[in-house]
Amino acid sequence: MVDKLNRREFISATAVAGAAMLLEGCKSDANEQKAAVPKSSLNTINVALIGYGEEGKVLLESLLNIEGVRLVALCDIWDYHRGEGERYLQKLGNQVHTYENYEDLLAKEKDLQAVLIATPDFWHAPMTNTCLKAGLHVYCEKMMSNTIEGARSMVKTMRETGKLLQIGHQRRSNPRYVFTLNRLLHEAQFCGRLTAIQGQWNRAVKEDFGWPKKYEMPASMLAKYGFKDMHQFRNWRWYKGLGGGPLSDLGAHQIDIFNWWLGTTPKSVTASGGLDYFKNHDWYDNAMVIYEYPVESAVARAFYQVQTTTSAGGGYFEQFMGDDGTIRMSEDPAICAIYREARATAVSWDDLAQKGYVKAKPVAADATKVDVRETAALAEYEIPVFFNKPPHQPHLENFFNAVRGKGKLNCPADEAFSSEYVIHKANEAVAAEKKINITDEEVRA
Amino acid sequence: MKILSRNYSLVPVLVVAAAAMAQDKVPLKTQLPKPLFVGTPVPLNVPNLEPPLKGKRPDFMIPAGSVNLAKGKKVTASDENPVVGTLDLVTDGDKAGDEGSWVELGPGKQWLQIDLGKSANIYAVLLWHFHSQARVYRDVVAQVSDDASFKSGVTTIFNNDFKNEVGAGPGKDQNYVETYQGKLIDAKGAKGRYVRFYSNGNTTNKLNDYIEVEVWGKPA
Numbered sequence: 001m002v003d004k005l006n007r008r009e010f011i012s013a014t015a016v017a018g019a020a021m022l023l024e025g026c027k028s029d030a031n032e033q034k035a036a037v038p039k040s041s042l043n044t045i046n047v048a049l050i051g052y053g054e055e056g057k058v059l060l061e062s063l064l065n066i067e068g069v070r071l072v073a074l075c076d077i078w079d080y081h082r083g084e085g086e087r088y089l090q091k092l093g094n095q096v097h098t099y100e101n102y103e104d105l106l107a108k109e110k111d112l113q114a115v116l117i118a119t120p121d122f123w124h125a126p127m128t129n130t131c132l133k134a135g136l137h138v139y140c141e142k143m144m145s146n147t148i149e150g151a152r153s154m155v156k157t158m159r160e161t162g163k164l165l166q167i168g169h170q171r172r173s174n175p176r177y178v179f180t181l182n183r184l185l186h187e188a189q190f191c192g193r194l195t196a197i198q199g200q201w202n203r204a205v206k207e208d209f210g211w212p213k214k215y216e217m218p219a220s221m222l223a224k225y226g227f228k229d230m231h232q233f234r235n236w237r238w239y240k241g242l243g244g245g246p247l248s249d250l251g252a253h254q255i256d257i258f259n260w261w262l263g264t265t266p267k268s269v270t271a272s273g274g275l276d277y278f279k280n281h282d283w284y285d286n287a288m289v290i291y292e293y294p295v296e297s298a299v300a301r302a303f304y305q306v307q308t309t310t311s312a313g314g315g316y317f318e319q320f321m322g323d324d325g326t327i328r329m330s331e332d333p334a335i336c337a338i339y340r341e342a343r344a345t346a347v348s349w350d351d352l353a354q355k356g357y358v359k360a361k362p363v364a365a366d367a368t369k370v371d372v373r374e375t376a377a378l379a380e381y382e383i384p385v386f387f388n389k390p391p392h393q394p395h396l397e398n399f400f401n402a403v404r405g406k407g408k409l410n411c412p413a414d415e416a417f418s419s420e421y422v423i424h425k426a427n428e429a430v431a432a433e434k435k436i437n438i439t440d441e442e443v444r445a
Numbered sequence: 446m447k448i449l450s451r452n453y454s455l456v457p458v459l460v461v462a463a464a465a466m467a468q469d470k471v472p473l474k475t476q477l478p479k480p481l482f483v484g485t486p487v488p489l490n491v492p493n494l495e496p497p498l499k500g501k502r503p504d505f506m507i508p509a510g511s512v513n514l515a516k517g518k519k520v521t522a523s524d525e526n527p528v529v530g531t532l533d534l535v536t537d538g539d540k541a542g543d544e545g546s547w548v549e550l551g552p553g554k555q556w557l558q559i560d561l562g563k564s565a566n567i568y569a570v571l572l573w574h575f576h577s578q579a580r581v582y583r584d585v586v587a588q589v590s591d592d593a594s595f596k597s598g599v600t601t602i603f604n605n606d607f608k609n610e611v612g613a614g615p616g617k618d619q620n621y622v623e624t625y626q627g628k629l630i631d632a633k634g635a636k637g638r639y640v641r642f643y644s645n646g647n648t649t650n651k652l653n654d655y656i657e658v659e660v661w662g663k664p665a
Contacts, residue, residue, distance in 0.1 A: 061650045084529040084549070088652065091528065091551040207481055212545025234544075388490050 045400055046111055048073035050102050050127060051118035052085045055141055059116050060085070062393035064092070069400055073109050075099040077225050078233075080215040102127055106134050114403055116396075117141060120236040121243045122226065125150030129157040132165065139399045141168040142256070143248045144416055146241070148424050155413045155445035166399040166409050167416035169256045171331060173395035179385045180329060181261055183357050185320065188347055190338065192324025194262070194295050197302035199254035199318040201246075204311040208280070209234040231280075238281035244427060245283030246306045247273075250316070252423050257318040257329065258291065258302050259419040265443045266291035266302070266422055269436050271429035277309050285309060289426045304426075331391055337361075338381050349381065359384040417445040472504035473569055473629075473661055475513070478540040480625045481577040489648055491581045493607065495619040502626055507568040507661055514561045515640070515660040522557040524550040528652060535559070540657040542577035542625065552651035554584070554611050558641040559658060564591050567632040567662035570602065572642065575654035576623040582653070583620075584645035586613045587630055589637035600635040603628075611643040627657070636665055 047069055049056055056076070063071060071089065074096045076082040086098050099105040106112075115131045117124060117140040125145040131138050132154075144151035144167055158165040171177045184190040208231065216230050226242070227233040236242040237249045247255075259265050273287030286309065291302040307313075317330040324344035328337045338358060340349065352358045358381040387394075401407035421443045429436045520532040530548035536559060539546050550557065567589055574582050584606035590599045604616025621628060640660050644653045 057650070064651075080529075080544075087526070087528045088549075088552070091524075092651075204480070207479055207543075210541070210543040210545070215545065 043068060043404075045069050045113045045403055046072045046109075048075065048105055048109060048112055048115045049085075049118065050075040050105070050115060051120075051141075052076040052081045053118065056081075056085075056116075056118035058390070058392055059118055059139075059141075059396065062390045062396050063116070065389065065393055066397055066400060068404075070094070071096055072112065073097045073099065073105050075102050075105045077101070077221065078215075078217055080212070103130065106131065106136075112136060114139065114400070121146040121248065122150075122236075122241060125153050128154050128165065132157045132161045132163045135161075135163070137164040137399075137403050139166045139168065139396065140413075142252050142416070143244055143420055143423070144413065146244045146248070148421060151413075151417050151420060151424075152445050155417050158413045164399070164402055164409060165413040166395070166402070167411050167413055167420075168392070168395065169253070169260075169411045169416060169419070170392045170395035171253065171257060172260060172410040173398045174331065174391065175387050175394060176333065176336070176383055176385050177257070177329060180327060180383055183355075184327060184338065184352075184383075185261060188352060188355075188357055190325045190340070190347070190352075191320055191322030191327060192341075192344060192346075194300050194320060194322045196300060196321045197258055197262075197293075197319065198321065199258065199302065199304045199316075200306065200313060201250040201254060201316040202305070202307040202310055202313045203250065205277075205309050208238075235281075238278070238283050240282040243283070244424070245287075246285065246308055247287050247289070247423055247426050247430075250308075251287070251289075251304060251306045251426070252420065253331075254316065254318045255289075255291075255304060255423050255426075256416075256419045258293075258304070259422065261318075261320060262293055262295070262300075264293060264295075265418055265438065265440075266293045267438055268292045269422060269425050269429045269438065270434075271426045272433070273430040284430060287426070287430055289429070291422065291426075333383075333386065336383055338383065340381070352381075356384060358382070414445050418443045469509050470506040471509045471511075473507045473511075473571075475571060475659060476540075477627075478542060478573075478576075478625050481542040489579065489581060489622065491620050491648060493605070493619050494581070495621040497622060498624065498626065502629065505569055505629055505631070508663065511568055511661045511663055513659045514565050514567070514662050514664075515559050515658050518562060519560045520557065521560070522548075522550055523555045524653075527551070532557070535655045535658050538657070540573050540625075540627070542575065542656065547575055547654045547656040550653040550655070552646060552653075554643065554645045555653040556611075556641055556643045557653075557655055557658075558593075558595075558639055559660065560593070561638050561640065561660060564636060564638045564665040565660075565662045566665050567602075567635050567637065567640070567660055569661040570630040570632050570640065571627045571657075571659040571661070572630065573625075573627040573656040573658070574623050574644070574647070575656060576625050576627070578623075578649060580623050580647045580649050581620050582623065582644045582647045584608075584610045584643060585618075585620075585628075586611055586616065586643040588613065588641045588643075589632065589635040590639050590641070591637050593639055595639070595641055598637070600637065602632045602635055603630045606643070606645075610645050613643060627659075632662070634662075 074085045082098050089096050114137040117127050121143050124140050128138050128140050269291050271289040273284040275284045277285045286307050289304040293300045317328050317335050319328040325340040361380045361382050398410045402409045425436050515536050518536050520535045528549040534548045586606050587603040588599050588601050592598050605618040605620050606616045609615040
């Protein structure tokens, strides 16, 4: 049994009665994409984790909090990380089999129902396809692949095998995101007509990942798994052919929200970026992107920037702006806020507050002192839904619920493909230095 | 006249003593590691959290002649088989936040102890947990004692374990976010040969990580 140390998860709706029930009401009850699954003992789902780097460790911490799921196998090509994971799990009373090679894992593990894949992007497609064909459900971290073709192949295999494939855009299962989308954006039409979207991920300069010299992998091992050297292995995100650069690594989070919340994909993308700062990377270190979305017979433009040289400008968020109001969302609740234009009269703040959709923020003492030459500050409210689980946990829970046939995947591979396709196109636009049009046909897997 | 003479003679002593004390303090100087950030920032929901340090930490004054007594000293821990790394990493002078620079003790309540070799007067302790991510380690306690078992003569120099989870008594110090600058603890001259640290996992996982500890003082 996994020890439930420091388990402090809860969902709460502060100062607003019934908000938690609203969350319940936001859940989909569709019967699509449920799956019959062979039962392991006591209805426990036996899971393997492939990849125990930074992201694999993040997934593990969420996994340890989820009832009815047991990690039985761990795979990583680096024995340093593999041993680390094994010892950690042993101390928690969880014995796992460990493997260097995922194909060996699949050959030897006979009582397995699902696999989590958290490896470098260029390995996602072959691993996912092999696992699906082996009869396993798969949770694969985003991006699906570093290539469009790889991603498309994953959707094809999912359909052919009938197995579930969830892609790790975890915000799609975040209760705050789900609540805000369904209650504020859709039901309350809080923003009015959407006219612009803005998103970013600004991150400070950071050194490349290092490694303990005495634990270096042999060159032959690195080459076997597609890496030139240890530096490339540890920093694969920055290398073309292995990952998709910062728009893929960071930008995919926000751009997926653009697509998900708008319910459509853009018709064009224009982008600029450059390898302007780091000297030993393949991919550019900054990019600025403009997407044009069709909205109500008009166009809403979305601007996105990713910076890896500054943490200024408020971290990471997605901001949906309309003629009645603006919603700024982030995985970090401290960044979230909602603003309402003075012209908005269809729905009052009081109505929204009484429904538990918003909560007023305390007004600063001098907030009402407005210079007549300036626009008055917009009324600021906050979203009254809070949860204290690790950010990836709800998305994993959604996956396992679907595996049990108790829910629908929030981000199945075919939907993820459409969303991620336009991210690949942004990279193309950076390289081509021109506007690229995107058709409805090509975004479908 | 005799009384006046006595009062007069005290003044130079106080002035000299005060001057001597002022001249005897110097800023604590240590080399800091590079800032390093890993992974997606995780929102922190931790009570009683110390406000983040803005910019460089102000100089902390310690008596002249103080040295890092912990450098190269023996380290023991409640976990004799760490998840990763070895205990000697804690006093090897390497404060980097990269792989291979830290020792990771198992989940839950753990302690780590440094033997300074002889009793000392300790004025400052610098503690680096894993600092490549904005984490908060839970229930952090730092103690000094001449008793290796910490059963008698224990001086607590830091304690933010307000629920007394690790059993060292409830503390009132604030939780803090790890940074490359480490946690500076004012030890106020506490006397002891051993320095022990407790923690109880962190906001990212259940593990307990130590990159480096410096103990600034003078042999007693």
